[in-house]
Amino acid sequence: MVCGTVTEPATPSEPEVTHKVAISFDRCKITSVTCGCGNRDIFYCAHVVALSLYRIRKPEQVKLRLPISETLFQMNRDQLQKLVQYLITAHHTEVLPTAQKLADEILSSNSEINQVHGAPDPTAGASIDDDNCWHLDEDQVREQVKQFLSQGGYYGSGKQLNSMFAKVREMLRMRDSNGARMLTLITEQFMADPRLDLFQDCQLAPPTGALWVCVVLNPHCKSEEKSGWLKQLKKWGDLDVCPLEDGNYGSELPNITNALPQSNLAQDSLSRPRRSVFSRAVEACDLHWQDSHLQRIISSDHYMSPSYQREGESLLPRPDSVRPR
Ligand SMILES: [Zn+2]
Incomplete structure (x- = not known):
C-alpha cells in the first residue's frame, strides 16, 4: 500500500489544495484506490494517477509500508x-x-x-488464492451507463457508451479480467432499463453481443467463469425484452426487408428458433479452440465450415454489424 499527499497548485481563482491518496497493490495491479477529492468516475482521478506515476518514476522515494x-x-x-x-x-x-x-x-x-478470531486489515494485500484484479468501481460503471441511457441517446450518449465498449475491448486485449466484469455491468444496465428500445436504436445490441462472443472465446478463461457467463447469457436471451439477432424485438414480426425469399419467410419465422442478440455468444461457449473446423478456419483465409454457414449465420458477426454508428 502506498499513501501520499498530492498538491494541486493554486490557480488565479482557486487556492492550492492538497488531497490524501491511498493506493493498494497486489501482484503488480492496483486493487483499490481512495482519494480525498471525492471525485467518482470509472477512470482514476488525477491525484491517484499522479501518485502512481510518482511511485513508478521514483520507487526509492516512496516507502512501501508493511500491512x-x-x-x-x-x-x-x-x-x-x-x-x-x-x-x-x-x-x-x-x-x-x-x-x-x-x-x-x-x-x-x-x-x-x-465470535471470530483476528480482525480485518484494509492495508493487507489479498492472499495468493484470492482473485486479483485492477480496481474497478462497479457502482460507478452502473451509474454512468444509467446516466447515458437516461440521456435518451441524444447529446452523444451513444458515443459515450461506445467509448465504454472501447474500454471493454481494451481490457480484453490486455487480458484484464475487468473486461468481462465491466461488460456484465453494462449489459445488466441495458437489460434493466425500461427504455430498452434505446439499446436497439443506438445500435448498442450488436456490439454488446459481439463483445460477449470475444469474452467467452477467451482461451485463458476458467471453466467456472465460462459456465457463469453462459447461465447469465441464457437468462438475458430468454427475457421477452431481449433484442433479437436480426435487429427485431422479441414481440415483433421479423423484418421483411431482409434478403430472405418471401415465400420461405412465414414458414421460416415459425420453424427457426428465436435467436437473441446473445445467441452467438451462447453457441460460442461450446466452441473449443481444438475444434477441427475452427482450426481450419484459423489456418486458411478461404475455408468455410458448412456447419457454421447456415443462412449467413457465421459465429462471428459480420463486420458491418459490429461497427458503431
Ligand atoms: Zn482525487
Missing part, C-alpha cells in the same frame, strides 16, 4: 495503548464514537466481534 496488522504485531501492550490514544487524539471527533462502540463489543464476551 498495519504486522506493525501492530511487533508492539507490546504499552505501545498499543499509546498508538490507540494518539490515534483517537488526532481524530477525536471522527474516531471516538467508533472506538467506544468497538470497545463495548470487545468487552462483551458474546458479541459478534468476539
